[in-house]
Amino acid sequence: MKPSGEDQAAPAAGPWEECFQAAVQLALRAGQIIRKALTEEKRVSTKTSAADLVTETDHLVEDLIISELRERFPSHRFIAEEAAASGAKCVLTHSPTWIIDPIDGTCNFVHRFPTVAVSIGFAVRQELEFGVIYHCTEERLYTGRRGRGAFCNGQRLRVSGETEMESHHLAQAGLELMASDLSKALVLTEIGPKRDPATLKLFLSNMERLLHAKAHGVRVIGSSTLALCHLASGAADAYYQFGLHCWDLAAATVIIREAGGIVIDTSGGPLDLMACRVVAASTREMAMLIAQALQTINYGRDDEK
Numbered sequence: 001m002k003p004s005g006e007d008q009a010a011p012a013a014g015p016w017e018e019c020f021q022a023a024v025q026l027a028l029r030a031g032q033i034i035r036k037a038l039t040e041e042k043r044v045s046t047k048t049s050a051a052d053l054v055t056e057t058d059h060l061v062e063d064l065i066i067s068e069l070r071e072r073f074p075s076h077r078f079i080a081e082e083a084a085a086s087g088a089k090c091v092l093t094h095s096p097t098w099i100i101d102p103i104d105g106t107c108n109f110v111h112r113f114p115t116v117a118v119s120i121g122f123a124v125r126q127e128l129e130f131g132v133i134y135h136c137t138e139e140r141l142y143t144g145r146r147g148r149g150a151f152c153n154g155q156r157l158r159v160s161g162e163t164e165m166e167s168h169h170l171a172q173a174g175l176e177l178m179a180s181d182l183s184k185a186l187v188l189t190e191i192g193p194k195r196d197p198a199t200l201k202l203f204l205s206n207m208e209r210l211l212h213a214k215a216h217g218v219r220v221i222g223s224s225t226l227a228l229c230h231l232a233s234g235a236a237d238a239y240y241q242f243g244l245h246c247w248d249l250a251a252a253t254v255i256i257r258e259a260g261g262i263v264i265d266t267s268g269g270p271l272d273l274m275a276c277r278v279v280a281a282s283t284r285e286m287a288m289l290i291a292q293a294l295q296t297i298n299y300g301r302d303d304e305k
């Protein structure tokens, strides 16, 4: 089923309804542009490392989304990936703020690997209100609104721990987890942009720790937002990463929370959207176990760059 923007199983309109609908329409429009550009020639530049890429389509899509939103909501603020790369400050104030990743999975996009998304999050008084993520090639529209559920193309999303049978299964797994065991979990992660030997050593050692804890598998798909959507859909049980940004996390966090999942800091404390690190899981037990297993990779903070 293709997303239309009308097929969201939406409850009655809330205070940010107009903003939410605008985000949905813009994500669909941006998705069309990205889908078309995927197989065309691209001009590719690097940012913080040789693996941190940007194309003219990232800029085109970000400019389109921001200019349309600014015209409709002139008092709102924006945090966006390519603006930040050009030196704009990432500061989350109490004002309504849009947090935008025009193409998540730019490296995939450059290689024509069809796992790419547009991500639009929205926060008010520093609280995430809604998130819209559009998987451009599979035409899957993921949405989450605070207190109003998470959906993919109109179908309600639930993390793997949510159904009665699975929560029983995970309750058992929870006991196993207490014994330092990630048995039966499918875990997702992303490599992050730093590739110096010390960072790679920590990245590989973290993966090794989770495999020693008997995770069924560890997957790297090249798009943190879509990996987080897989967790929200119950197709994976956990996600962790060092080196992602607030625009990778904002929309996905609402979707996961509304699907019944947990999103925390790698320290085991509450999520800090600006801290460039995260653990998300279908249960708190699993999130805490992963947090305890991880060694920190320092990427600094988005609001201090």
Ligand code: IPD
Pocket: 053, 081, 101, 103, 104, 105, 106, 107, 190, 191, 192, 193, 221, 222, 223, 224, 225, 243, 244, 245, 248
């Ligand atoms: C990146 C991707 C990548 C992850 C990075 C993200 P971008 O986003 O999600 O998989 O490892 O941390 O920043 O640059 O493609 O928008």
